[in-house]
């Protein structure tokens with residue numbers, strides 16, 4: 001790309017979630033927070049990342065880090081709409097600029113466009129594929145609709161079967177909404193049945209509002225009266241969902257099936273990093289890159305006021321280390337209300353995601369998490385089992401011994 005750039009790389013990982021087609025998508029999921037981001041780029045004719053920008057990003061992203069492994073995350077909008085040649089080029093650039101480092105690729109997709117060619121490509125290049133599926137048909141088709149309003153369940157299942165046929169590693173990403181929150185056990189058993197060993201769930205918490213930029217879903221911090229869309233989950237239902245799923249999981253699945261929430265809680269118990277940003281102390285380590293090079297503080301903060309700059313004119317490191325991004329990251333801890341600081345579950349929760357901090361605390365302080373009641377319910381429910389597993393780990397025994405303990409507890413309580 002002409003000019004030689006001198007890097008001053010970081011000795012810790014950077015994470016940038018890349019949006020090769022911005023908010024463009026072939027679906028119209030009712031709850032999607034990202035679809036409306038196209039209003040930020042209405043004046044652009046083409047919402048696709050160019051090959052030239054891809055090369056610039058790849059070179060700079062790799063050279064901004066000194067660690068032996070570099071992680072690429074492809075996200076959207078619908079990632080597969082950018083076409084397979086784009087990702088073939090991405091892999092070529094990664095090899096060209098990788099300097100022998102291990103490159104890891106993860107791609108998030110709704111799965112509809114998967115075919116043999118995509119699956120072969122993912123297999124050959126070791127991509128980890130995240131498939132969005134909310135549960136069995138009646139759950140998935142409630143909100144994950146195509147542009148014609150038709151359910152997409154059978155088409156996603158076809159995609160999953162293709163991934164399995166080609167031996168591609170995949171995990172499932174689901175939302176927790178007002179409907180599926182009432183089916184935790186059915187949902188969990190369904191994911192086991194379809195061969196998902198790693199399950200992630202994101203609660204839907206959004207607020208409608210009017211903004212001058214055309215975005216209708218609000219970031220936190222705007223405390224005027226707003227309405228929550230009907231597909232949002234209720235806090236206590238969210239807690240109950242995880243309690244019931246935990247009770248099912250602990251019967252026979254510890255060590256064989258992995259639910260990100262349970263892993264994060266156990267990590268918190270033993271003082272390890274939670275493996276998911278929402279339960280960490282600070283944020284700011286994972287930014288989102290739009291198709292035109294605009295970099296934002298986080299995938300859930302793609303709003304003009306959280307734009308850090310553009311990679312065409314500023315370096316990724318300077319934006320990630322900027323005062324703006326540093327305070328965004330530190331605010332997660334610094335702005336915790338007293339209610340959180342005094343909470344017995346603080347080390348497991350850390351106030352969860354700042355995006356969901358839209359309530360006032362019992363003393364009227366802003367910044368309490370909307371999910372607080374549900375989180376407390378869940379943490380209280382799993383605590384003794386988590387303590388048991390932490391103790392097993394401490395003594396170099398497998399945490400899966402907790403299943404025996406849970407059975408014994410059940411007998412005593414009968």
Ligand SMILES: C[S@@+](CC[C@H](N)C(=O)[O-])C[C@H]1O[C@@H](n2cnc3c(N)ncnc32)[C@H](O)[C@@H]1O
Pocket residue numbers: 025031032033034075076077078079108109110130131132133173174175202203204205206
């Ligand atoms: C925005 S999509 C982009 C990638 C791809 N189109 C897909 O659906 O997997 C990424 C994930 O965000 C989830 N999601 C969408 N709207 C959400 C919301 N309001 N809150 C939490 N997660 C949401 C989707 O279900 C999906 O799993």
Ligand code: SF4
Pocket residue numbers: 025026027028029032033034035076077078110132
């Ligand atoms: S498939 Fe993904 S990007 Fe498209 S509408 Fe659904 S959640 Fe949003």
Ligand code: SF4
Pocket residue numbers: 277278279282283284285286298299300332352353354355
């Ligand atoms: S704002 Fe939320 S999603 Fe973004 S990095 Fe922080 S905890 Fe993670």
Ligand code: SF4
Pocket residue numbers: 339340341343344345346349350351352368369371372373375376
């Ligand atoms: S459970 Fe509630 S009070 Fe406790 S740290 Fe989490 S959000 Fe704060």
